[in-house]
Amino acid sequence: MSEGPFSSRYRLITVGAVVLVFVAAFENLAVTTVMPTISAELDGAALYAVAFAAPLAASVVGMVAAGLWCDRTGPRTPLLLSVALFAAGLIVAGTSVSMELVVAGRLVQGLGSGATTVALYVIVARVFPPVLQPRIFGLFAAAWVVPSLVGPFLAGVVGETLGWRWVFLGVVAIIVPAATLLRPALRLLRQNGAPDTAGADRPRIDGWRIAWSIVLAGSVLGLSVSTELEGALVYVIAAAALVVALIALRTLLPRGALRALPGLPSVVSTRLLLAGGFFAAEVYLPYLFTESYGLGAAAAGLALTASGIAWGAVSLTQGRFADRIPARVSLRIGSTLVVLAIGVVLLAAALHLPIGVVIAGWAVSGAGMGLAYPRLSVLTLANSTPANQGFNSSALNIADSSGPAMSLAIAGILFQAFGPTAGADAGAGAGAGGSGFVAVFVLALTVAVAAFVVAPRATRAADDAADAAAEGPTAKRP
Template identity: 65%
Template sequence: MTPEGPFSARFRLITLGTVVLVFVAAFENLAVTTVMPVISAELDGSALYAVAFAAPLAVSVVGMVAAGQWCDTSGPRVPLCASVALFIAGLVVAGLAGSMEQVVVGRLVQGLGSGGVTVTLYVIVARVFPGALQPRVFGLMSAAWVIPALVGPFIAGVLGETVGWRWVFLGVAFICVPALGLLLPVMRTLRRAQTGTASGFRIPRLLWSGLLAAGILALSVSAEFGGAVALVVAVAAVVVAVVAIRPLVPRGTLTGRTGLPRIVLTRLVLAGGFFATETYLPYLLTRDYDFSPGQAGLALSVSGVAWGAASLLQGRYAARLRDRAVLTAGTALVAAAVAVTLATAALGLPGWIAIAGWALSGTGMGLAYPRLSVLLLSGSSHDDQGFNSSALNIADAAGPAVALSVAGLAFQALPGAGADGFARVFGLGLLLALGAVALARGAAPRTAPSAVSGARG
């Protein structure tokens, strides 16, 4: 008997709907990263550049927690619809914005929706697909980043230079509508019997998620206060964020306890180092190297393609590859890529070196990210899939949000916001990436390969 695949009759609609939604989110992510320097210049919003990225990540934590509890209570159908609706609303607000502050508001709404979408997709994969198929499904989800990586930055650059950056947001909003329509029949196939036994929303967890978001947002704008006040606000915000995240992740996460806690912490640190660097790389290329937005977007393209290819390969050969070796190689490649970017900024090397080197980061993330998702799902029971999926995705959001906030503080508040400012940002990224290398060794057992896998964010 031929084994069922992700596109067999039983799973075809669910697989297709999931991949399309990831495709749309991937295009938006890469396109906005490419065109944000243009938005910042037109709206005089350089002071809010980092905030425009950190803010949606911070608020997405609330969406993740709410969606995770909602999924555990009644299944993923309704939370997915609500999350997609919020995502679209945020895109419209940002696309129609007349100031950088309004762009940030739209990004906040968008982030709330994107956080919910990510968690519900994880729960759908965990509940619908057998463990043997999950590596292939998550590999397809990562592969959905390949085409956006190839064309997203280019299209965003062209739009920014011709009809305007607003269509990067509004165009994606239009695409989301048919994507949601495709998913509606998919979600009807999820039987109510597949829901968990959770007793309902845990209000304290929602409050903690709101406090975490508030702490990250305060950190992201702390540079605006200037001087000693900025430092005091930043330190207080970090303390609030650390206190608030503890109830939202497995016990022992902040101390790196072996098992699920170490998996979540590794993901948090790795995501922080990668995305802080990737967000500022197009900014470096457009400002200091006179690259066009489309040319600067090549860095995102090569990384995205490498990410998708590496993820597909590790998914195909998941049964042969040991978790510890994959995680160590993946995190080391990310650290090497960030080191190349740092050297480019600090030594004034040609910009194409940073673009070529950034392909290593995509390869590393394509290896490490899926395998961390594997380990998390394989260690989760049916009733805590929502909580653990939420925790992993909170790490995906909180790590980059805090890293971007600190990067923005270093770039804006400290003297020398030119090449030295970029070097400080990339130095922070390297420190985090090296931390992920150290954590990765304890995030997986020494022996058996995993039975399941995961995808880009």
């Protein structure tokens, strides 16, 4: 019987890695809960949006830097430094006496968070055998989803009892023990030595890639800021930022990713499109419930809770049965479920479907993401060598961030252009959700359909190789 992720050999490594992912996800949601309190206490309303955008932008730079560093020396030192940066950012934010210092802490925190994720991916590639990797990424997905169920509540309790500072400082007490659990993995990597990075796959110019990551971060910020502008300037700034973002992505993603070439390029582009479509719909779904169905904030969150539970449960399940379900099947079914779920949400906005149908439909989207997301992570490592595991892992995580960022910025522009309740009564239960919601969900559906179309190309090279092996050496070749 093969060893599992919680066998004696891997137990500490698995727990440490999963806890680090959990902490990053929890902190992301917890800060959302307490930021209004922070802004009020530190008179920081002017920097409220920046406090959220800063770590997102900085994480892109951290991902690229960690990926390049891992490819050159292995993930040991990048992991230790990235965890230290994450903790340092939390300490700065938690001890801040001004909103400017909170933003500075969030910047450092974002650098560390993005770099930590990439280093963990490389550790998974080099420590765990391929048969266990789907289960590890299933655990990672569950660790990211579970905080969405408990994070806001716990953050609210901590903020009300101990004060908002402990939402930052309390997490530091968890990070250090979690990082120490990875010591067996770090010792193993040290014994094995640094990978041989000589060859064509080695990153060409580190400085240029880092510079392009800064450009991408700036363009993502520009896209976000453009939604706050008025008149034609919105479209000018958004279009310019989108073009610059795509140019930067061309350098930071595997060659051919923006053209969805078969193999690794399509793995990354599928992730970008799937995340873009899913999150563009999910962010506006509670808004639809409150505006069009007259629900309160707590009730509107039921759809997200149902989706989160489905995502986590299916992620864990697919990890256990990954050897029985081919990757192409998981991606096809997963992307299909996301498309169908967004279609239900679109119909809800246009036709005012019963609320139960919409909540159940959106739970299906979580199941689809739970099927597809971990498999895309496994396929990324399967298409990597020790010389480019860091670069490819950073590319996948950049796609994770930039896809939603771009789609949400465009969604915001559409929502403003068409209006949240145009053509509909604004009262509770008044009928259609308005052309603004319809426009957003049409965008989300279009992006998700693109992911559905590209997904089969992600496994095409592996499928062709398997078919060739099955045909045997005497089979005719075109």
